[in-house]
Amino acid sequence: MSDKNEKNRSVSVDKDERRLKPIPFAITFLVMFALWLVLSGKFDAFHMGLGVISCLIVAAMSSDLLITNTTFSTIPGLWGRFLMYFPWLLWQIVLSNIHVLKLVYSRDPLTRINPQMVYFKSRLKNDMALVTFANSITLTPGTITVALSVYGDYAVHAIDDTTAGGLPGDMETKSGHIFGE
Amino acid sequence: MIVLTVIVGLLMAVGLFIFLTAAVGMIRFPDFYSRLHPAGMIDCMGVLLTMGGLALFALFDGGISLASFLNFAKIVLIVVFIYITSPTATHAIIDAGMRAGLQPWTKKKDM
Amino acid sequence: MENVILYSGIALAVIMAVSLYRTVVGPTILDRLMGVNAIGSETTVLLIIIGILYRKVDMFIDIALAYALLNFIAVLAAARYFHKKKGLYDENENKDR
Numbered sequence: 001m002s003d004k005n006e007k008n009r010s011v012s013v014d015k016d017e018r019r020l021k022p023i024p025f026a027i028t029f030l031v032m033f034a035l036w037l038v039l040s041g042k043f044d045a046f047h048m049g050l051g052v053i054s055c056l057i058v059a060a061m062s063s064d065l066l067i068t069n070t071t072f073s074t075i076p077g078l079w080g081r082f083l084m085y086f087p088w089l090l091w092q093i094v095l096s097n098i099h100v101l102k103l104v105y106s107r108d109p110l111t112r113i114n115p116q117m118v119y120f121k122s123r124l125k126n127d128m129a130l131v132t133f134a135n136s137i138t139l140t141p142g143t144i145t146v147a148l149s150v151y152g153d154y155a156v157h158a159i160d161d162t163t164a165g166g167l168p169g170d171m172e173t174k175s176g177h178i179f180g181e
Numbered sequence: 182m183i184v185l186t187v188i189v190g191l192l193m194a195v196g197l198f199i200f201l202t203a204a205v206g207m208i209r210f211p212d213f214y215s216r217l218h219p220a221g222m223i224d225c226m227g228v229l230l231t232m233g234g235l236a237l238f239a240l241f242d243g244g245i246s247l248a249s250f251l252n253f254a255k256i257v258l259i260v261v262f263i264y265i266t267s268p269t270a271t272h273a274i275i276d277a278g279m280r281a282g283l284q285p286w287t288k289k290k291d292m
Numbered sequence: 293m294e295n296v297i298l299y300s301g302i303a304l305a306v307i308m309a310v311s312l313y314r315t316v317v318g319p320t321i322l323d324r325l326m327g328v329n330a331i332g333s334e335t336t337v338l339l340i341i342i343g344i345l346y347r348k349v350d351m352f353i354d355i356a357l358a359y360a361l362l363n364f365i366a367v368l369a370a371a372r373y374f375h376k377k378k379g380l381y382d383e384n385e386n387k388d389r
Contacts, residue, residue, distance in 0.1 A: 038258065041251045041350065097199065097226045100218055104206035114288050115215045138268035141221045144214075144275055145268075157275065157285065159218045186293055193300040197307065200334060204310040207330065213322055216314070220326050223333050231300075231337045238297065239349055248350065255353045256340065259360055263333070266364040270329060273371035278322050280375045 024067035029059040031066070074180075081178045088174065089136055096140045096163065103160065114160045118167055122152035129179040136171055143167065185241050189234045196230030203227065212286035213278055217271060224267035232260045294345065301341040308334050325370055332363035 036051040037043075106112045124130050130152060134145040137156060142163035147155040158164035199222055206219025236256040240249050308331055315327030336356045343352025 038251060038254050039354070041248065093225050097222055100206070100222060101199070101202050104202050104209060104219060109209050110211060110288075113210070113215060115212070115285055116287065117285065134272075135268040138221070138271055139225055139264070141218050141225060144217055144221070144271060146272075146275055146279055157214050157217075159215055182293065186296060190296045193296065197300060197303050200304065200307045201310065203330065204307055204313075207311065207314045207327065213320060213326070216323065217326060220330050223330050228333055228337065232340070235297075235337070235340050235344065238344060242293075242344075252349050252353060255350075255357065259336065259353070259357050262357070262360055263336070266360075267333075270364055270367045270371075273368050274322060274326060274329070277371040277374050281322075283320065283322070 021063070024063045025059055028063040028066050029055050032058055078178065085174055085178055089139070089171075092136075092171070093140050096142045099162065100141045100159070112160065114164075116158055116161075116164055117146070118154075118156045118158050118164050120154055120156075120168055122154060122168065122172060124152055124172065124176045124181060126176075126179045126181060129176050129181060132178065133172055133175040136175055137167075185237065189238050192230050192234030192237070196227050196234065199223070199227040199230065213283060214275065214285045217275060221267070221271055224263055224271075228263050229260060232256055236260075297341055297344050301338060301345065304334060304338050304341065308338070321374055322371075325367065325374070329363065329367045332359070332367075336360045336363070 032055040033051060036055060037048075040047055040051065042048075103109060103112055122130065122133065124133060127150070130148060130150075134148050134154070137143050137145045137154075142159050144157045145154060146157050147153075156164075156167060158167065203219045203222045206222070207216050210216045210219065236253050239256060240253040243249065311327060311330050311334065313327075315324050315331065318324045318327060336359055339352050339356040339359060340349070343349045343356075346352070
């Protein structure tokens, strides 16, 4: 069988679910083998041969769990945009950490904080964009995602008026931009 | 070498201060939902700063070699793992509270 | 040089004792669960500090990674277990339930 023919079939339709698709298999194998090399730390032939054998078995069993989508041309751009997004998210985490830190060490925290539930509807459509946005909200201290539906209805618990006021905000457009929305 | 000591000490000090802030916040805040916000600070900033200091120490202490670089990579791997799993754990805890019917503490209007 | 790491480990142990307050006292079981999660995250850092002090970093990093995994799985399982009402009542107020 030619490699190109395999690739076309796997990209076009998901007709045969049990069939091993080469591109998810290769990506899973490379990720698993990199993890093996980092965790083992031995670079002689015997240990690397053991790694190749076990990574082949694991990748054959679970390649459809790690990679689920069927278009692979968008993956490098996706990771590039995510790596651009992450420093901005880190900066937001630092800012909200300072905010919560001031709240904790204030003289009377019971009057400074105002816990409340915020409900809003997001305009994002992609499932991964919704999950990334929800995880980003939870990762910044001061706001925690309580519930999320597939239609984009968020319920967020915020600790005071400042964090509740800045809620959908800039983070929604940026995390939607990762997935091309 | 003294530069490395200062940098590692500074990172560890700030990270430990954030750990202390989270512990104090978990004591001072009024109810379960608002206590989760300082508890999230541990997994975000505190672990990042302290693990960053320890990773720099593991990389540069005793010269850069393959073994020390592998230690550095493993510590970075732990931080990435914590950043992936911490929102899931926090969401699981707050979802358990919501499903069990614990009402959030709110400020009294007529105070 | 290593004194920095040593004093950081001692300070971290004291901070873990402060975090233990919410685990022991906490009115509901979910408070205790949150305290256990916080202490588990701090233990991951403390394990690497111990590894550096004993000059066996490569071994203790693997233990720390396994501990982080185990902490996550334990919190997830316990949170699923206490979905029902039983995890919630305040045992200081109504002991007769």
